[in-house]
Amino acid sequence: xxxxxxxxxxxxxxxxxxxxxxxxxxxxxxxxxxxxxxxxxxxxxxxxxxxxxxxxxxxxxxxxxxxxxxxxxxxxxxxxxxxxxxxxxxxxxxxxxxxxxxxxxxxxxxxxxxxxxxxxxxxxxxxxxxxxxxxxxxxxxxxxxxxxxxxxxxxxxxxxxxxxxxxxxxxxxxxxxxxxxxxxxxxxxxxxxxxxxxxxxxxxxxxxxxxxxxxxxxxxxxxxxxxxxxxxxxxxxxxxxxxxxxxxxxxxxxxxxxxxxxxxxxxxxxxxxxxxxxxxxxxxxxxxxxxxxxxxxxxxxxxxxxxxxxxxxxxxxxxxxx
Amino acid sequence: xxxxxxxxxxxxxxxxxxxxxxxxxxxxxxxxxxxxxxxxxxxxxxxxxxxxxxxxxxxxxxxxxxxxxxxxxxxxxxxxxxxxxxxxxxxxxxxxxxxxxxxxxxxxxxxxxxxxxxxxxxxxxxxxxxxxxxxxxxxxxxxxxxxxxxxxxxxxxxxxxxxxxxxxxxxxxxxxxxxxxxxxxxxxxxxxxxxxxxxxxxxxxxxxxxxxxxxxxxxxxxxxxxxxxxxxxxxxxxxxxxxxxxxxxxxxxxxxxxxxxxxxxxxxxxxxxxxxxxxxxxxxxxxxxxxxxxxxxxxxxxxxxxxxxxxxxxxxxxxxxxxxxxxxxxxxxxxxxxxx
Numbered sequence: 001x002x003x004x005x006x007x008x009x010x011x012x013x014x015x016x017x018x019x020x021x022x023x024x025x026x027x028x029x030x031x032x033x034x035x036x037x038x039x040x041x042x043x044x045x046x047x048x049x050x051x052x053x054x055x056x057x058x059x060x061x062x063x064x065x066x067x068x069x070x071x072x073x074x075x076x077x078x079x080x081x082x083x084x085x086x087x088x089x090x091x092x093x094x095x096x097x098x099x100x101x102x103x104x105x106x107x108x109x110x111x112x113x114x115x116x117x118x119x120x121x122x123x124x125x126x127x128x129x130x131x132x133x134x135x136x137x138x139x140x141x142x143x144x145x146x147x148x149x150x151x152x153x154x155x156x157x158x159x160x161x162x163x164x165x166x167x168x169x170x171x172x173x174x175x176x177x178x179x180x181x182x183x184x185x186x187x188x189x190x191x192x193x194x195x196x197x198x199x200x201x202x203x204x205x206x207x208x209x210x211x212x213x214x215x216x217x218x219x220x221x222x223x224x225x226x227x228x229x230x231x232x233x234x235x236x237x238x239x240x241x242x243x244x245x246x247x248x249x250x251x252x253x254x255x256x257x258x259x260x261x262x263x264x265x266x267x268x269x270x271x272x273x274x275x276x277x278x279x280x281x282x283x284x285x286x287x288x289x290x291x292x293x294x295x296x297x298x299x300x301x302x303x304x305x306x307x308x309x310x311x312x313x314x315x316x317x318x319x320x321x322x
Numbered sequence: 323x324x325x326x327x328x329x330x331x332x333x334x335x336x337x338x339x340x341x342x343x344x345x346x347x348x349x350x351x352x353x354x355x356x357x358x359x360x361x362x363x364x365x366x367x368x369x370x371x372x373x374x375x376x377x378x379x380x381x382x383x384x385x386x387x388x389x390x391x392x393x394x395x396x397x398x399x400x401x402x403x404x405x406x407x408x409x410x411x412x413x414x415x416x417x418x419x420x421x422x423x424x425x426x427x428x429x430x431x432x433x434x435x436x437x438x439x440x441x442x443x444x445x446x447x448x449x450x451x452x453x454x455x456x457x458x459x460x461x462x463x464x465x466x467x468x469x470x471x472x473x474x475x476x477x478x479x480x481x482x483x484x485x486x487x488x489x490x491x492x493x494x495x496x497x498x499x500x501x502x503x504x505x506x507x508x509x510x511x512x513x514x515x516x517x518x519x520x521x522x523x524x525x526x527x528x529x530x531x532x533x534x535x536x537x538x539x540x541x542x543x544x545x546x547x548x549x550x551x552x553x554x555x556x557x558x559x560x561x562x563x564x565x566x567x568x569x570x571x572x573x574x575x576x577x578x579x580x581x582x583x584x585x586x587x588x589x590x591x592x593x594x595x596x597x598x599x600x601x602x603x604x605x606x607x608x609x610x611x612x613x614x615x616x617x618x619x620x621x622x623x624x625x626x627x628x629x630x631x632x633x634x635x636x637x638x639x640x641x642x643x644x645x646x647x648x649x650x651x652x653x654x655x656x657x658x659x660x661x662x
Contacts, residue, residue: 194442201400202456202506203429212455216446299490300445 029292031309038288045282049101056095057083061250064090069268087257087271088264096252097274103253104279107168107237107246108230114172116226119179120218124210126180127187138184141177149174157245167246171236175229182225187214220294227290231283238279254279340414341375342513342546343399348372348408350391350398367406368394369570373648378513379540381547383561383578385554385593390567392550396516399548400432401425413513430460433507437519439499443491449477449502450487456509476505479542480535497528501535508539516548521556533560554597558582563654566590569629572648576655586651586662588634628660636661 030036048055067090073083084093126137156170187210190196199213238255240246242262247253254275261272295301349370353363369391376382384392397403399410401420409418417428433456436442443452453476454469463469474484480501491499500520507515517536521529537560539545551557557564558578565575566589574587585591628634631641638661646658 194436194438195444197402198434198436198442198503198506199444199455201402201429201434203426203459204455205426205459208459212447213444217444298446300492303490303493 028296032292034288035292038285038292041281041285042289045101045105045278045285048098049105052095052098052102056092056098058092058095060091060095060099060252062091066090069264069271071268072270084274085268085270087261088268093257093271093274096257097254097278100252100254100257100275101278103164103247103251104234104237104255104282107164107171107253108233110168111171111175111233112226112230114168115176115229116179116222118172119176120183120222122176123180123183124187124214127184128191128206128210128214130188130191134184137180141180144174144177147174153240154243154245157240162245162248164247164251167237167240171233171240175233175236178229179222179225182221183218186218186221190214190217219297223290223294223297227286230286234279234283342378342380342413343376343548344374344409344411345399346373346409346411348395348398348410349406350394350403351406365406367570369398371647372408372567372572374565374572374575376514376546376548378546379544380563381540381549381561383557383564384548384550384567385552385557385564386567387552387593389569391570392552392567393518395567396434396518396548396550399514400434400516401428429456430510431512432514432516433510433512435500435503435507435515435517435520438523439496439503440523442503443499445490445492448488448490449473452491452502453477453506453509456506460510462510472509473505476509479508479539480505495528496524497532500524500532504532504535504539508543508545511543512545514546514548516550518550519552520549522551522553529556530559536560554582554593566593571629571645572656572658573630574655574657574659575648576652576657580652580655586655586657587630587659588636588662589630630659 029039064086067082067086069088070079070082070086070090071077072085072093073080082092082094084097086092087096122137122141126134152174153170156173157166160166160170196209196213199209204212234255237246237253238258241253241256242259247256249256257275258272258279261268261275265272295305349372350368351365352368354366356363372395374382384395386392394403398405399412401410401417402425405418409416411417412428413431417424420428447455450470450473451466453473454463454466457463457469457472458466463472466473470487473487477484477487482498482501482505486494486498491502494502504520520536521532524532533556536547540547547560549557549560554564561578563575563577564581566573566581566587568589574581574585574590576586581590582594585594626644628637628641628645631637634641636659640660644660646660648656648658651657651662
């Protein structure tokens with residue numbers, strides 16, 4: 001292997017400035033069409049959530065008995081007043097969709113972050129310390145897993161009272177165990193790998209080993225799990241809101257709208273279809289983007305992808321030349 | 323417990339001076355199966371009565387079959403394992419019972435090169451970060467960037483192009499990765515490097531390069547090596563003396579040529595016969611298989627007998643009743659055998 005060959009691989013070019021890194025990130029992302037589309041949709045959802053008061057044509061909670069169940073604008077009975085129609089109380093579906101993005105994203109991300117950081121921390125300690133610490137932590141996890149999640153949630157909400165913050169805490173409380181189990185398993189198997197032993201021989205303390213050697217290698221599986229969990233939480237939020245234990249009216253969320261629209265599904269498809277589409281597309285976009293991110297955060301995978309790209313380019317050139 | 327009388331390093335390059343490392347009567351236990359469900363785990367003695375000296379700048383080859391305890395001995399010297407009995411003195415300090423902080427401080431002076439260069443380097447760290455890590459951990463530099471010049475110097479020392487400093491390890495060949503591992507071990511300028519089969523995972527074609535590099539570094543920096551291997555031909559090339567381990571006991575220790583030309587212990591002779599001879603006119607005789615390794619339970623039971631006595635052609639009643647101790651035969655040869 002010669003030095004010149006090594007020097008020509010662009011992925012490792014030093015990029016000092018932050019904005020250049022961002023530019024590089026977008027340039028690399030735009031090569032993967034599906035991931036780029038997913039990323040764009042996510043940006044759209046976040047923008048919608050942030051600027052909902054400016055974008056929404058109506059107050060999402062304003063009821064109008066006269067304008068009940070108006071179909072979307074492009075159908076025969078629709079009007080430009082309500083682009084995506086109105087629900088059974090005459091509330092504007094588009095406005096509710098924009099405001100609903102707030103609740104769904106807020107609950108989804110904060111639950112994943114809260115449950116994830118707690119679960120990962122316990123998993124790291126459990127897997128690395130082993131022995132009695134591990135036994136105690138894993139038995140606690142077993143107890144939590146064995147307890148019916150919905151029952152626990154109902155119990156807690158009944159005790160504290162329904163509200164969005166309560167829902168976040170309660171959902172985090174009943175969803176952290178899966179992170180602990182995943183992380184513990186990986187850390188236990190990683191403990192025996194020579195590079196962890198090498199780090200110990202070099203004099204690294206447990207904290208540095210976990211931070212520098214274990215955690216970065218946990219990013220791909222954790223990313224995948226967090227995304228699966230995010231979608232789970234979106235649905236759990238919908239279920240809780242449906243039961244009246246989550247987002248409280250006049251607040252909105254996609255899940256609450258699906259729950260409400262369900263009863264009128266045969267009369268009017270739009271109050272349930274659009275929030276449903278919003279959830280499905282968000283989940284899909286996150287998956288596409290996360291898949292790309294997982295590959296990008298792994299140096300070896302990244303180089304393989306780079307090589308595949310070069311190969312495709314060469315083949316295309318060869319085909320063009322006859 | 324039998325301890326060695328007198329110094330063991332006679333005839334080595336630095337004889338006369340105090341040895342860098344002296345090990346006396348070292349024993350290491352592993353946890354075995356529990357006798358009762360709630361009882362403490364039983365102990366399996368994996369190293370028994372190991373004694374040797376290692377001079378500054380000397381290489382001692384540790385040879386034995388799988389399970390003979392050669393890697394365990396390396397890890398015991400690094401103080402990564404609890405010591406059941408005996409003493410380890412390194413550089414004038416008794417390191418047999420060190421607290422955690424002391425063991426971490428010890429890593430400045432004793433470093434290790436690992437067997438598998440593919441799994442012993444964190445795949446998410448660049449060469450710079452990998453080699454700078456010991457310097458950061460021991461507070462010599464604040465960040466990897468600060469260590470860039472030192473790392474470049476270390477790369478030159480192990481004959482790797484300095485341009486590779488910002489690359490990840492997966493792009494390198496096994497030999498190159500092992501050089502990265504060696505550079506990392508050298509970063510703290512240790513006095514002793516424990517090389518745990520550093521070339522057995524490498525292609526035959528690059529083994530010599532890595533071994534020669536290690537020899538050059540030894541000549542330049544005066545490092546001592548504890549060179550663990552199961553392959554006598556590599557060990558002969560690099561070692562000043564060779565110690566043969568068999569099932570947790572040292573059976574013979576002598577200068578390199580003495581072992582090869584006149585093996586004293588029957589087990590040493592068996593090992594030597596297993597080395598392929600490139601010249602068909604110089605046959606050493608057909609290799610004979612050593613006696614099969616015992617299962618874990620048997621090891622515990624063995625007790626008094628010589629552990630080699632079961633398959634040994636020379637075994638007598640005495641061998642089956644009493645384990646032989648290391649005794650001096652000649653100027654620089656120690657053998658544990660009643661019949662040799």
